[in-house]
Amino acid sequence: MVKRLSDKSFERTSDLFKRIAKQALMPPPKLTVSEWADEHRRLSSEASAESGRWRTSRAEYQREIMDAINDPYVEDIVIMASAQVGKSEIILNGLGYYIHYDPSPILLIQPTEAKAKDFSKERVAPMIRDSPALSERVGGFRSKDSSNTILFKSFPGGFIALGGANAPAGLAARPIRIVLADEIDRFPVSAGEEGDPLDLAEKRTTAFYNRKKIKVSTPTIKGASRIEMEFNLSSKEYYNLPCPRCGEYQPLKWEQIDFETECHRCEHCGYLSDEFDWKNQKGKWVATAESKMRGFHLNELLSPFRRWGEIIADFKKAKRKGTEALKVFKNTSLGETWEEEGTALDEETFVRRQEVYEAEVPDGVKILTAAVDTQDDRFEIEVVGWGLDKESWGIQYHVIHGDLHTPGPWQQLDEFLSKRFEKADGRKFAIACTLIDSGGHFTQEVYKFTKPRLNRGIYAIKGESSQMSDYTPLIAGYSKPKPIEAVLVKIGVNEGKVSVLSALQVDKVGPNYCHFPKGKGYSAQYFRTLTAERLETVFVGGLPKQRWKQIRARNEGFDLRVYNTAALEILNPNLEKEYPADRTAVRKRRRRRR
Template sequence: MAAKRKSNNTASLFRDIVKSAVAPPPDLTVSEWADAYRKLSSESSAEPGQWRTDRAPYQREIMDAVNDPEYEKIVIMSSAQVGKTELILNTLGYHVDFDPGPILVVQPTVALAQSFSKERLAPMIRDTPAIKHKIADAKSRDSGNTTLQKSFPGGYIVLAGANAPSGLASRPIRILLADEIDRFPVSAGTEGDPLSLAEKRTNNFYNRKKIFVSTPTIKGASRIETEYELSTMEEWTLSCPSCGEYQPLKFAQIHFDSVSMSCSCCGALHDEYEWKRSPGKWIARNPDARSRGFHLNEFASPWKKWQEIINDFLDAKKKGQEAMKVWVNTSLGETWEEETEEVDTESLENRREEYGAELPDRVKVLTAAVDTQDDRFEIEVVGWGAGRESWGIEYHVIHGDLKTEKPWQELDEYLSRTWSKTDGKRFGIAITCMDSGGHFTGEVYRFTKARENRRVYAIKGRSDAKGQYTPLVAGYTRTKPIKAVLVSLGVAEGKARVMSNIRVPEFGPNYCHFPIGRGYDANYFLGLTAEALVTKYEKGVAYKVWKKIRNRNEPLDLRVYNTAALEILNPDLSSDKEYAIGGGVRKKKKRRTSSKGVK
């Protein structure tokens, strides 16, 4: 009898397993699943606990588009602070729980994929009971749960970086979630466009879904903008509290003084809370498209107040074009259109000025940059003040055979000298960045290693990854075998900053001053403007690259290195403190170096 009951229980269990494996997905949309089962984690949410789509109602239509069999591609071009990462997580949770299959999540780099897995995906799995028991604990033996792969009944999640072609090959995928696609490299190694590689993995599934998400970057080289313009191009609109006309929230209609928005139809002014209490809906500008596309800006977000957005804009406007570029991308969710015209070198030369002393009074710190050529060192010393306003102090060249000691001794003496203000206060160079490229790499490492206590650091530019953003200061390493500090620089970002700054028309933040004489002749300004930003294409994918329009570009490189030097030093330029010699020197903790770089 006991054996018979055991047999019946086994058969019943087997029938339940088979039934769950072959049953169609329940009649729930992604948003309905999230409202019923998703839990927000305290690590990533200011409002931990049960998910509520009504907290940001624009999210419902985006999530439910994933369930619409009419569309296989969903495009989300958005600002920051609108919950786009949570949309990805809800889609993952839904498919783990209700509609299992093979899923690929692609981040710009492997490191970001690992961070997403540890900081966002793992907490969601831990805190959402509906999926917690379906993905084995990572610590259990043979769990199928690693940082970059999560197995569950009926499917798995693979996390990959767009910079690693091995993660984009082989296994078939039904659900593709590509995050921050504007930050993908143009090519994954030699394999080609990583987004196209990932898309090809979905070809075996008739019910495939591709979800592309990103904050946009540069106009003409933005993947997400290209995808959005081929989509339904939907905008989140709210009904005017006065006339009922539906319209998107537009920055051009925002009134700073009253922190309100005017209606584009009747002209009535209403504040943020009145607009957000009004009914909202998505309106398509291209309704017959084959993919659905959604655009959002921060004005729709319940987590970012309009006054904060206005303040961010005013701050960015003061800081210059690079800050404005970030604001347009991350607050408006729009692409930034680069100024591609050449800078008028004659106008730069004509604005040179007499300082009245070696250093202008508003200079608070000096940086230096060294470019290493076969027969000379080219050096620029730059003074910096509040708002990163800069003053070219001297452009100096040391000629000689770099295989001999003499030019190296002259360089050391030059970097040790001081400059004075009208009150007699003297300043030395606080930090130096020295180019380690060319034929004297080992010599540069030995030179900088011996002078690390003076913050003399070797640098190396990084510009090989086509279309991939690299920050100006991209990391520190120790060279072998000399153990010198080597700073990696994103030269494309640096050149963009310099070209933006030299276009600033008025004294103040980011303005670049140049002296009469001191090496700042016509050739200097030709070299400073020797490159232009142009659009190139690789296998049909557009990307921006800096191209020489004149042969000599050392002044531009040196200004990039000086800009990086200031960022490495990171002085408090907003205070009255100065890096002067003697009295008034700002007290700083001694910089410590290790195998991981500068501390």
């Protein structure tokens, strides 16, 4: 027997179904990206120092940047930023919004395909897994959906494809509505032979009237920085905070930081207020140019994750290390481009500053390295002493002439590399590591020479050249080429040249400064070869590109200093200790095959 509902119960049930139907048919409430993140984003423990619910209020300056991403009147967004300000989180929140709330075909580009895979595994996958709004939509997290791979993830209404700027196939494969381009200053000038990777990606968006292009990067060299060029075309917005004393709005600037008090000086009233007082103020973004593109600049002074005292300490450390470290500080802490003050070196400068050493090995030297350049009719050799903070002393520049097809020059080379060099107090130093160039016409002979002398730290080397936009570490790997199977060290030539150029530009005795003796083979001709290359900016297809230009026929001095720098990197010594001849063994970096 079926029991009939009373009129009152029927009315209540009817109202309930009406409310359910109304809610089902109603569009979801309009959310901005920041509101979406506050409601739906969950931070993963392996990808964040603070796991749990996302809070935009933790770094309030991020709010307007995120909300610009889903602003229907904004197509292009540019973020030129330092490290430690949450720019990757802004990208991830935009990604999450378009997966869950406004499903679309999305392309996320990293500088290389390898970095795209890392970003997918280390940042994207944990976000999807730990945010229920995403994991229930993206295939593979709640089912055995095989459409979910490291570089491609599908969801109802769209997909996310991750790719490298160096892989043209991934940039031109399918129509895209949302392009997220991360670290664009590390992008190559061309994706294979297809052209500029950013142009390739942007062409994929032409089918969508509501397309979005978000470009993010830490800047690099002035005049060659992609993100700076994009930022200069934008609204150029800076986050302004009111002075805790006078209330005048202004961006936090490095030049206004007082090192002694660790406070920021107001550019209007001059009052020094501490970090807490400044960061506790309610800020606003202020545009300094008119443009449909919105551009935002961020530096570490705004970051809730960095204390001003730490940033000041980093600057002082970079100043001690020299030009290259200062460049990194300006890029990654201040979010500003580095302006090269001239990358051509004058040989006369080094001739004038030659010194008379008190002994064969000056007192500041802790360890010796050597480098050998192999020419058709000679060996050119430089021995370098290294001290605290990579201060260096040229010890001897030596040339061995002869027919390298005969054993004579090789015997002389062996004798020279076995020499002991003496300090004023009589302590003797042996060469701890020697690198010999295996290029040219004597590759097999170099292998035969170095293999039995490996226990003396004598290695064959080969330069690994690449575009300046592609990073190759100074020690790029080890191999054992057949048939001789001598250890071959692969050298990142560009990285070595930049390091040497930076050191040669240091003009104050101390960290990274290069000393040169009078005599000992350091002639005017040597200094011409030391200064035979310069770093210049050229334009390829309208885009700036840095490259090395050899301005003299011979460059042995420059090459040998690069090899000596690599030898020090292999040794990885503690330069607070000395390594005289009776104990030259030092901890070498672990070899890795490539």
